Amino acid sequence: MIWGMVHVGPLPGTPHYDGKFEKSVEKAVTEAKLLESLGCSGILFENMHDVPYLKSEVGPEITAAMAVIGSEIRSEIKIPLGVQILAAANQAALSVAHAVGADWIRAEGFVFSHIADEGMIEACAGSLLRFRKELGANQIKIMADIKKKHSSHAITSDVDIVETAKAAEFFGADAVILTGASTGQKASVEELAKVKKAVSLPVLIGSGMTPQNASEFAQADGFIVGSFLKVGGDWRNALSPDAISQIVHSIQAL
Amino acid sequence: MISKNPKPIIGMLHAPALPGSPRYEGDWSSILSFVLKDAETLAKGGVDALIIENYGDLPFFPDKVPSETVAHMAVLARTVKKKFKLPLGINILRNDGVSALAIAKTAGADFVRVNILTGARLTDQGIIQGKAHEVMRFRKKIDANSIRVFADVAVKYSSAISERTLEAEVEETLHRSGADGLIVSGAGTGKPVDLERLKRVKKIASEVSVWIGSGVTVENIDELSPFSDGFIVGSSLKPSLEAPIDEKRVKKLVERLHRGRLV
Numbered sequence: 001m002i003w004g005m006v007h008v009g010p011l012p013g014t015p016h017y018d019g020k021f022e023k024s025v026e027k028a029v030t031e032a033k034l035l036e037s038l039g040c041s042g043i044l045f046e047n048m049h050d051v052p053y054l055k056s057e058v059g060p061e062i063t064a065a066m067a068v069i070g071s072e073i074r075s076e077i078k079i080p081l082g083v084q085i086l087a088a089a090n091q092a093a094l095s096v097a098h099a100v101g102a103d104w105i106r107a108e109g110f111v112f113s114h115i116a117d118e119g120m121i122e123a124c125a126g127s128l129l130r131f132r133k134e135l136g137a138n139q140i141k142i143m144a145d146i147k148k149k150h151s152s153h154a155i156t157s158d159v160d161i162v163e164t165a166k167a168a169e170f171f172g173a174d175a176v177i178l179t180g181a182s183t184g185q186k187a188s189v190e191e192l193a194k195v196k197k198a199v200s201l202p203v204l205i206g207s208g209m210t211p212q213n214a215s216e217f218a219q220a221d222g223f224i225v226g227s228f229l230k231v232g233g234d235w236r237n238a239l240s241p242d243a244i245s246q247i248v249h250s251i252q253a254l
Numbered sequence: 255m256i257s258k259n260p261k262p263i264i265g266m267l268h269a270p271a272l273p274g275s276p277r278y279e280g281d282w283s284s285i286l287s288f289v290l291k292d293a294e295t296l297a298k299g300g301v302d303a304l305i306i307e308n309y310g311d312l313p314f315f316p317d318k319v320p321s322e323t324v325a326h327m328a329v330l331a332r333t334v335k336k337k338f339k340l341p342l343g344i345n346i347l348r349n350d351g352v353s354a355l356a357i358a359k360t361a362g363a364d365f366v367r368v369n370i371l372t373g374a375r376l377t378d379q380g381i382i383q384g385k386a387h388e389v390m391r392f393r394k395k396i397d398a399n400s401i402r403v404f405a406d407v408a409v410k411y412s413s414a415i416s417e418r419t420l421e422a423e424v425e426e427t428l429h430r431s432g433a434d435g436l437i438v439s440g441a442g443t444g445k446p447v448d449l450e451r452l453k454r455v456k457k458i459a460s461e462v463s464v465w466i467g468s469g470v471t472v473e474n475i476d477e478l479s480p481f482s483d484g485f486i487v488g489s490s491l492k493p494s495l496e497a498p499i500d501e502k503r504v505k506k507l508v509e510r511l512h513r514g515r516l517v
Contacts, residue, residue, distance in 0.1 A: 060356035099325035
């Protein structure tokens with residue numbers, strides 16, 4: 001499974017918003033279609049340009065904007081759709097996923113706690129899965145970041161990645177995601193091997209995939225690719241069709 | 255003015271109970287189809303504009319609604335706007351003007367209705383305080399100043415905590431709270447407005463649009479029309495509140511109003 005990222009935004013009300021919401025909608029749909037046509041098997045859209053992110057709760061303007069964008073993407077692509085609302089706004093993401101008919105959410109802070117650049121993020125599995133049930137949205141799956149990028153994990157230094165993955169499985173995640181230290185940084189091959197052995201859930205690689213390192217991650221069940229799809233490997237830039245084809249082919253070859 | 259027509263008929267889309275609310279029946283896609291069908295009936299029947307509200311979500315939150323209400327209403331509104339291109343309004347019951355603006359902005363809608371913009375009233379949800387200060391700052395923050403805010407004057411299903419003059423209420427709603435237009439309604443959904451009250455509001459607020467927010471029927475639209483700039487019509491267009499809108503009723507009302515204009 002190759003998840004291609006659509007970085008939407010900046011959305012209304014956020015510091016970098018440029019007054020052109022409809023342009024952002026159009027761009028997100030165009031990007032999703034291009035990623036699908038070049039071989040991605042899923043689309044994951046997130047409000048990446050809304051920096052600096054709010055912690056755990058976003059305003060109705062973000063929920064509404066992501067719902068509108070998701071609904072437009074959904075009507076134009078056939079492959080599975082996932083949504084992430086930064087930072088750790090996991091209930092809002094579930095609401096959006098249900099409203100637009102998406103299949104997955106990517107959740108930060110599912111189990112344990114960590115210090116992210118937004119501040120302290122705490123486990124949400126208990127309230128999130130109750131909320132999912134209340135919504136009648138149990139068909140929407142949750143891919144959970146564990147020991148996530150852009151974060152300090154000193155407070156859980158006595159809990160290793162394997163224990164964290166097991167806890168996510170026990171708490172009902174549908175997949176776990178391994179990442180490097182930040183966007184564009186690759187995950188650890190050793191950690192992948194250990195986690196694969198410890199849990200029966202699908203294990204996804206959530207950052208730093210390139211055609212050069214793809215073969216190291218052959219054991220993974222899925223890949224979320226973002227930065228590499230863009231011109232110059234920078235997530236802020238436009239999609240590069242060449243880069244998309246390259247990464248898709250190197251992952252398909254595994 | 256939200257439509258070419260100087261006295262628009264604004265057809266009400268009552269959304270059935272949405273996910274997360276007590277009466278939700280478990281089939282979100284059937285809600286979407288129900289609302290689209292009603293919108294199609296209203297459009298075919300010749301209304302000038304549409305307004306959508308989360309009417310099925312009883313009992314209503316007094317203020318802020320949760321994310322699931324925002325997300326589902328945003329999808330409904332966007333889908334309706336895309337398909338029918340009519341001017342569209344958003345009302346998030348019972349009084350979440352901020353979420354209504356967020357949805358209007360992203361769905362491409364044209365106006366919102368706020369039940370209690372200013373002051374405080376005793377309602378079936380308890381005491382609700384107007385949040386004009388938040389609504390108007392939020393509108394600016396999300397770059398939505400082109401979205402019109404229509405505010406109820408002494409809204410249905412509520413009573414004044416302390417009686418004040420209609421003049422003062424209208425003045426504050428318009429000039430101190432920044433409403434772009436006013437809505438006058440009767441005591442409840444489907445209940446007719448008090449004609450004398452409507453005339454007074456129209457007289458005080460002669461510079462803005464004054465819409466009627468409840469109880470407009472084929473029988474009374476002629477009498478109300480001279481004192482109103484628009485008609486939000488819902489219950490009289492269907493046999494019961496939960497039933498789909500009846501196209502014949504829409505056509506009859508639209509024809510009645512148009513005939514009035516020719517005379």
